[in-house]
Structure formats: structure tokens, C-alpha cells
Amino acid sequence: xxWDFTSDRPIFLQIIEKIQxxxxxxxxxxxxxxxxxxxxxxxxxxxxxxxxxxxxELERTGLVxxxxxxxxxxxxxxxxxxxxxxxxxxxxxxxxxLDLQKLGFQKESALTLITNFIKGDEK
Amino acid sequence: xxxxxxxxxxxxxxxxxxxxNVDLQxxxxxxxxxxxxxxxxxxxxxKLIAGLLAPTEGTxxxxxxxxxxxxxxxxxxxxxxxxxxxxxxxxxxxxLFEDFYEDFDTARAYDMLAKLDxxxxxxxxxxxxxxxxxxxxxxxxxxxxxxxxxxxxxxxVDPAARDYILQTILSNxxxxxxxxxxxxxxxxxxxxLDEVIFIRNGSILTHASVDGLRQQGGRSIDTIFREVFKx
Numbered sequence: 001x002x003w004d005f006t007s008d009r010p011i012f013l014q015i016i017e018k019i020q021x022x023x024x025x026x027x028x029x030x031x032x033x034x035x036x037x038x039x040x041x042x043x044x045x046x047x048x049x050x051x052x053x054x055x056x057e058l059e060r061t062g063l064v065x066x067x068x069x070x071x072x073x074x075x076x077x078x079x080x081x082x083x084x085x086x087x088x089x090x091x092x093x094x095x096x097x098l099d100l101q102k103l104g105f106q107k108e109s110a111l112t113l114i115t116n117f118i119k120g121d122e123k
Numbered sequence: 124x125x126x127x128x129x130x131x132x133x134x135x136x137x138x139x140x141x142x143x144n145v146d147l148q149x150x151x152x153x154x155x156x157x158x159x160x161x162x163x164x165x166x167x168x169x170k171l172i173a174g175l176l177a178p179t180e181g182t183x184x185x186x187x188x189x190x191x192x193x194x195x196x197x198x199x200x201x202x203x204x205x206x207x208x209x210x211x212x213x214x215x216x217x218x219l220f221e222d223f224y225e226d227f228d229t230a231r232a233y234d235m236l237a238k239l240d241x242x243x244x245x246x247x248x249x250x251x252x253x254x255x256x257x258x259x260x261x262x263x264x265x266x267x268x269x270x271x272x273x274x275x276x277x278x279x280v281d282p283a284a285r286d287y288i289l290q291t292i293l294s295n296x297x298x299x300x301x302x303x304x305x306x307x308x309x310x311x312x313x314x315x316l317d318e319v320i321f322i323r324n325g326s327i328l329t330h331a332s333v334d335g336l337r338q339q340g341g342r343s344i345d346t347i348f349r350e351v352f353k354x
Contacts, residue, residue: 005314007310007342007343007345007346008337008341008342008343009337009338009341010334010335010337010338011314011333011334011337012334038294038298041293042290042293042294044314045286045289045290045293045314045315046314046315047154047293047314047315047316047317047333048152048293048298049152049153049317050314050317050333050334053334
């Protein structure tokens with residue numbers, strides 16, 4: 001199954017986000033070995049150079065590290081993973097508030113909306 | 124390493140230029156889209172690289188060799204028409220290719236045929252248009268060439284097979300080889316490209332990295348193509 005990409009942004013950024021999500025959601029666990037660039041490129045149906053660029057960027061941020069000969073691994077730094085989780089959650093919240101603002105809700109009423117929604121959900 | 128170099132490349136048909144003064148360099152390890160509207164010179168450029176046409180002016184070289192026997196040993200070319208003998212069985216065509224090209228990998232060819240569910244014992248003319256295209260592409264991708272030039276490789280096949288063919292292209296080239304693909308089906312192919320060349324009226328408009336263009340324009344290559352070549 002080729003990965004889905006939106007058309008308006010560079011593909012390597014979208015690959016980075018996808019791998020970040022898989023780390024945060026636990027599909028890739030700390031210390032897991034990543035498939036090779038070529039295998040990942042095939043799985044995603046993207047150019048190997050694009051995949052390489054995305055992985056180098058993930059390596060630069062420390063989320064992924066490479067062992068000279070044995071390949072690339074997911075970081076074992078749990079604090080870094082939870083930091084990333086918080087960062088991604090913040091982005092979702094920011095986008096959510098922006099969407100509500102477009103509908104005419106201000107921040108305070110957004111909170112009421114959420115509280116009511118959660119209550120309704122529990123009933 | 125420069126795989127392909129064109130300098131001042133010009134081709135005229137009966138005095139009318141199809142390509143004018145094209146300078147182009149392609150390095151190794153890239154998949155490059157050659158994109159342009161009908162009549163922009165894509166096929167002419169590809170045929171010059173494959174050595175089927177002689178330039179009117181300028182030069183083409185592959186890994187430093189001028190176009191000739193040596194360059195043809197390094198370039199694997201998929202034409203936009205079928206030149207194979209329809210009354211031959213696929214396995215006989217494979218044997219022919221094996222004889223003809225030193226770099227032909229028979230095991231790879233049979234592997235791809237099996238994955239695409241093509242019976243090598245059948246004659247070529249008994250296949251549908253799409254299946255014939257698949258056979259031709261398999262033959263071309265089974266060579267361990269330095270440069271693959273593919274003229275409209277996915278035009279006649281359905282979207283599901285298209286995905287498989289793109290996978291086939293991705294998984295069957297050597298890491299230091301490059302692939303030049305001409306196509307109109309930009310959106311289908313753009314994620315496997317890392318560079319694109321826009322060509323119009325026989326001249327190169329742009330030669331740039333795909334993600335660079337997407338970042339700059341905030342749009343897909345398909346959308347950029349539609350804007351640049353708007354009729």
C-alpha cells in the first residue's frame with residue numbers, strides 16, 4: 001500500500017511526519033530497527049533519495065540514530081518520544097482552535113464546547 | 124558522476140527544429156521526469172539518447188562515451204510503440220534479449236512476469252494492450268543498465284497495475300543508475316521522481332528537484348505543470 005501524500009507540500013516533510021506518528025503511536029518502538037532506505041522507499045512508493053532526505057532529517061533531530069553498519073534505529077530516549085507526543089498534540093489543538101475560530105467560536109466558548117461534547121459522549 | 128551529458132543538442136526534421144540547443148546533465152542515482160505537452164520534443168530527446176536519431180548539431184554522451192555501440196550497452200530504452208514480433212512467445216523474446224544484451228538478468232525478468240501474472244508460454248499477440256506494455260517494460264527493466272530511458276511507460280495500463288509498475292521501476296534499478304521517464308500522467312508518477320525537466324517547443328524550461336519545486340510553489344508538480352503549460 002503506497003503512503004498517501006497531500007499535493008501541496010514537499011514529500012520528505014510528509015514522510016517525516018508519518019514516521020514521527022508511527023513512533024508516537026507505538027508502531028515503531030524505542031530501539032526498533034528501521035527497514036532500509038530502499039525498502040521504505042518501496043513501501044511508500046517514493047524516490048529513494050526523498051526517503052533518504054527524510055531519514056537524515058529525523059537523524060539530525062535525534063529521533064532516529066544510525067549504527068555504522070547495522071542500520072537505523074528508533075531512539076531509546078523515552079523523554080524525547082513523549083516530548084514529540086506533546087508537540088504533535090499541541091499542533092492538533094492549535095489547528096482545532098483555528099478551525100473553530102473560522103466557525104465564529106472564541107477560545108473560551110471552545111472550552112465549553114469540548115466539555116459539553118465529552119459529557120454527551122459519556123452518557 | 125555525470126551519466127548523461129547533452130551539449131548544444133539540436134534536432135531538425137526537414138528544417139523544422141524539434142529540439143534547439145539543449146544543454147542537459149544527469150547524474151547517477153536519480154529518477155527524473157521529462158514532462159512537456161505534445162510535440163515539445165520529449166520523444167526526440169529520448170531517441171537521440173537511445174541512438175535512434177542522429178543530432179543535427181551538438182553532442183550527447185553517456186558516461187563520457189559518444190552515442191554508439193558502447194553507449195547502447197549502458198542505456199536501456201523503452202520506446203512508446205511496440206517493436207516486438209507478436210507471433211513470438213514471451214519466453215522466446217526473453218531468450219532473444221538474453222542473447223542481445225550482456226547485462227540482461229533473466230531471473231529478474233521471470234520474477235517480474237510471475238508477479239504481474241503474465242504467462243511466458245503465450246504468444247505476445249494474444250495479450251491485451253496493457254499486458255503487452257507490461258512485457259516490454261519488464262524486458263527493459265531486466266537489464267542492469269546505467270541509464271533507463273522510458274518513453275510513456277504507463278500510458279496504457281490501469282491504475283492498479285500502474286502502482287505495481289512504479290514499484291517495479293523503484294525496486295529494479297541499481298542504486299547508481301538513473302531513470303529518465305517521459306509522461307503526461309504527472310500526478311501518478313511525481314512521488315517516485317526526485318527531479319523534473321519541463322520541456323516546451325524543444326527547449327528546457329526548468330530542471331529542478333521535485334521537493335524544491337513543491338516547497339517553492341506550495342503546489343504539486345501536476346498543478347505546476349497545468350499552470351506552466353496552460354493552453
